[in-house]
Amino acid sequence: MSVGEPWQDKSGQWMVPTRVEGGDGDDARVVGMGWAPLTPDHPLYEQWLQYIRAGWAREVDARIS
């Protein structure tokens, strides 16, 4: 239900939500939400993988029970 749930594109690439920032200083700060591919150089790579696996486990669990 959360806005930032990861998803897979057609080629199977996982896309994760990204907070994008721009502008200078507090007044001109621009904050947005976009999507970026999950690649091994992502600083939160391990955490996202863990999260995605946990979600997958939840899905399977729900299907079995």
Place this chain on the structure above:
Amino acid sequence: MARRFVERDHPRWPAEAPDGKGGEFRDKTPDIGGGGDWADRLSGRIGVQPAGRHGSVATGLRQTCPVCYRQVKVVGSGKLSTHNGHDGKRCPGSGMPATVKPPADIQRAPSRATGVKPPPAKKATRRAAGTLRPPPPPRVTPGAWDAPVTGAAETRMADWRSRTMHRQADGSMYHPNTAATRAAEIQRLHHDIQAEEKNLEGRRNTAMWAAARTALGLRHWEYLPPGAEKGHESAGDSDPFVQAAEAKLRALRNQLDYAESAIKHDRPFDPTNPLAYYGSMLHIESNDWFAYGVLDQLEQRVPPAFHKAVAEWLAYQSRHNNSSGIWVGSTQTIRDLDNLKRQITKPPRGWGKKATMATWDDVDGVVSGSAVYAVVHTENSESHLRSRRGYRRMAGQPDELAVGDAGLHEFGHVLDAAMGFFNTNRAYRWDDASAQRKWRLIHGKVKRDSRTLSPYYRQKGDAGPEEFWADAFFTWASADPELDPIDKDVEYPRRRTITRQDRLLAETYGTSLALAQEISDYFDGLHRDLVSGRRLPRIEQRRP
């Protein structure tokens, strides 16, 4: 240490007691408790010595000491008083906790523990009373979100647009020369009046001391003995500086009255139609299901009071930002929306190498300088939606909400800023509501409690709490606050009944139900405080 009088420790007669004793102290008569006129003596000191946290005698309560069998007083903290045993030495029963309780008919002064609670606040409804929920948008196959709206939705879209256009043509709404600058003007007037009040007080004192010096034959540099100014208080009445300051204060207060009444006059807020309040600040850039979904969520899911706060906040921001407002588009990218190209000039900063870094064209929603809030439909959000079609539906999630999620999320960011406060704790500046200690504590608890919290809300610095605020607002607003069917199956001690909101929050963020209730209580409280006026939106607050 002298004992302090704590009123709630002293029993009173019940209201219906005979001989007019109702409400009087119970042991005023010499034969009970401490005896004598202690109550009068103590009552006379109320206000002189305020109640502190010190223990005090709970008069009238005595208990047999279990060690020496003497009758011993019970002191305020519920322990037996210090006393000596039969051998004349300190009895080991001193300080033991007492077991007797005050008689049930004792009427105690209201306190946090015993006071009469005010009736619980009515649960605020999302929709204004008397309005019916409009028909939900029909389910459209993915890929058709850019199709033009039809049917009842078309009528509603036309209605939203006409109100916007009407306000634009009429010119009374949010033009930089009128309402928006008036909000700034009001804040400036408050500051000026505060300064002028201080000035007037100073002028009056100066006139008073000058008169006292003259009366004593002192030069202006000579020391004036304390108290010498007594009897010269009226000297200020004829002083020209005092009169000028009074006149200026009168004029400023008149200006403030005028400015405030003018705002009330030309900005009527209709809670049944909250989007109309944005007037020309609401830019509907497309006529398709995506825009309809976003607007429908905004109108139906957000309590009207939040719209009022956000609209005034955006209007206030137009001092700095000419394009402040809400932009909803679908076929364009964020930068194509009017004026945003000029604001979003640099590439987004953040993590990642250039090859994989997001560009502004991949961005679904953006909040710029907490003044511009824009949502568009991108290829990514399309794929995101498509991927979620098969996603297991969660409890409490309404079926008709499938699009425009980013709209409510970004609205959450603007509301976060609109409900901000002047932070004297961490940094001496205006800050968002998500920087408040209360929210940081909730966010910390969720991070510790939840094993499945998305890393998006675990980001470092302000990013994590801010994103979590916006998204928790989105989740809170998405579900109805009605009783959840699982409520009857859950029996552990809990805060209150479980609503669908609580369950949705718990499932979304993987927290316990108790913690989810804490989150929804936070937003319920925010709304209740805003409606009742206990908490002011940021533009109405004064800088401390």
